[in-house]
Amino acid sequence: xxxxxxxxxxxxxxxxxxxxxxxxxxxxxxxxxxxxxxxxxxxxxxxxxxxxxxxxxxxxxxxxxxxxxxxxxxxxxxxxxxxxxxxxxxxxxxxxxxxxxxxxxxxxxxxxxxxxxxxxxxxxxxxxxxxxxxxxxxxxxxxxxxxxxxxxxxxxxxxxxxxxxxxxx
Numbered sequence: 001x002x003x004x005x006x007x008x009x010x011x012x013x014x015x016x017x018x019x020x021x022x023x024x025x026x027x028x029x030x031x032x033x034x035x036x037x038x039x040x041x042x043x044x045x046x047x048x049x050x051x052x053x054x055x056x057x058x059x060x061x062x063x064x065x066x067x068x069x070x071x072x073x074x075x076x077x078x079x080x081x082x083x084x085x086x087x088x089x090x091x092x093x094x095x096x097x098x099x100x101x102x103x104x105x106x107x108x109x110x111x112x113x114x115x116x117x118x119x120x121x122x123x124x125x126x127x128x129x130x131x132x133x134x135x136x137x138x139x140x141x142x143x144x145x146x147x148x149x150x151x152x153x154x155x156x157x158x159x160x161x162x163x164x165x166x167x168x169x
């Protein structure tokens with residue numbers, strides 16, 4: 001695993017881009033801490049890797065939330081292999097990126113690693129966010145949606161961090 005640092009995109013050639021970090025963690029108007037652009041970030045730039053301990057689902061269920069006051073708040077990131085990354089253990093700044101229903105970033109899994117990429121040009125000072133699209137097998141009740149309430153404030157906010165369920169055809 002690479003050190004917990006911001007990574008410039010492979011297409012970056014400027015030495016200034018490789019020497020200056022893309023982001024800073026500070027208080028967020030969305031929720032708790034957030035990650036903010038220190039400078040302009042071009043669309044398609046790889047900003048940061050989501051780091052942490054790789055665990056299986058059973059271990060994640062045993063650990064649960066690291067916040068007893070909010071049992072639905074974790075730093076788990078599911079991977080295609082079925083493993084999860086627990087950003088609470090050996091994690092980096094990526095764990096502080098908040099959810100948005102109108103995101104400026106997205107996550108991509110590449111060679112069993114998770115990276116955050118800019119979906120569009122991002123201005124200096126703008127908070128970085130991506131759509132968590134949480135998938136839960138349970139029926140989406142009002143109570144469950146409230147447990148995963150979204151605070152992004154986007155005009156098209158769906159009011160939950162849960163992924164939209166696809167209708168069965």
